[in-house]
Amino acid sequence: MGIQKKIRKAVFPVAGLGTRFLPATKAVPKEMLTVVDKPVIQYVVDEAAEAGVEHFVFVTGRGKAVIEDYFDIQFELEQTLKARNKNAELTLLSGILPKAGTASFTRQQEPLGLGHAVWCARDIVGDEPFALLLPDMIMRGEKGCMKGMVELYDKAGGNIIAVEECHPDQAHKYGIVGVGEALDGGFRITQMVEKPAKGTAPSNFFINGRYILQPEIFEILETQERGAGNEIQLTDGMLKLAGKQDFAGYHFKGETYDCGAKDGFILANVAFALERADIRPSVEDQLKAMVAALK
Ligand code: UTP
Numbered sequence: 001m002g003i004q005k006k007i008r009k010a011v012f013p014v015a016g017l018g019t020r021f022l023p024a025t026k027a028v029p030k031e032m033l034t035v036v037d038k039p040v041i042q043y044v045v046d047e048a049a050e051a052g053v054e055h056f057v058f059v060t061g062r063g064k065a066v067i068e069d070y071f072d073i074q075f076e077l078e079q080t081l082k083a084r085n086k087n088a089e090l091t092l093l094s095g096i097l098p099k100a101g102t103a104s105f106t107r108q109q110e111p112l113g114l115g116h117a118v119w120c121a122r123d124i125v126g127d128e129p130f131a132l133l134l135p136d137m138i139m140r141g142e143k144g145c146m147k148g149m150v151e152l153y154d155k156a157g158g159n160i161i162a163v164e165e166c167h168p169d170q171a172h173k174y175g176i177v178g179v180g181e182a183l184d185g186g187f188r189i190t191q192m193v194e195k196p197a198k199g200t201a202p203s204n205f206f207i208n209g210r211y212i213l214q215p216e217i218f219e220i221l222e223t224q225e226r227g228a229g230n231e232i233q234l235t236d237g238m239l240k241l242a243g244k245q246d247f248a249g250y251h252f253k254g255e256t257y258d259c260g261a262k263d264g265f266i267l268a269n270v271a272f273a274l275e276r277a278d279i280r281p282s283v284e285d286q287l288k289a290m291v292a293a294l295k
Helices: 040-050 065-070 075-083 087-096 114-119 145-156 168-173 216-222 234-242 262-274 280-292
Strands: 009-013 055-060 103-107 130-133 137-141 159-165 175-183 186-194 205-213 247-251 254-258
Touching (some): 009 040, 009 114, 040 065, 040 130, 040 145, 055 065, 114 216, 114 234, 130 145, 145 159, 145 175, 145 247, 159 186, 159 234, 216 234, 254 262, 262 280
Parallel strands (some): 009 130
Antiparallel strands (some): 159 205, 175 205, 186 247
16 A cells, blocks of 8 residues: 555664573574574574565674674675685675665663663664564564565554464463454454463464564653563553554464574574575485484
């Protein structure tokens, strides 16, 4: 319809401590752990770029400077590759470099929670709707999750949350939404519950870590009190915003891997390796043998 403001900016909150991945995350941010041969953050930035995002906003913290270096030119390395005529590698490196001026970094000085990390991006985002991608969740599907969300947003406007179905027994582990009127590609959200007690979930649609939010969320987060875990929670802020604006759920059809957890990270590596023509042949046979040998 083209009446919605375009989603030009995406926020990546990368200031978490990554305690579930210690000791690895003592010196390496979890977003820089590799899935096959790319850091996790690269998958998420690629997903945003595929959806038409033009400006990438990283909310970092202490010990995360390596993320900033990753999205910059590595002069010595590139000179050495040039001298050695390693053109394929040079092309690979230039392909991941954001255009000059399209990446911004701001620091969340204390890890006060996801809601607070998002609020730290307010001045860079300004008064326009934006994408929010939790960088430890990576997805595999026929269509990029954020691309599908932007398509729904262009029709429905408002705020969009990507959701996926989980087994009803697992609903207590996630943020769960209530399902209202059907939309093309999703539905109206009637409620949101963070980690509902067993047997009380309004549906089995869980929030998978991708959002399109209107800028009014920043005013709400500014005064948002601490909630669960003594952290400023994004969900609490979204619940307030839902009292004033529409929220739609985008039904993502694909797999999400939580790379902030050990099992999700390992599964992501296996799944993405099996998609790669250069790696699959050697990995597949050995994997099958390993599984067959399990008692
Ligand atoms: P997580 O709940 O995964 O927290 O945050 P975490 O600290 O990164 O990891 P664990 O649980 O200690 O292992 C969800 C997302 O919100 C960001 C994280 O970087 C992650 O992308 N976050 C969380 C912040 O940027 N700042 C915070 O204060 C909290």
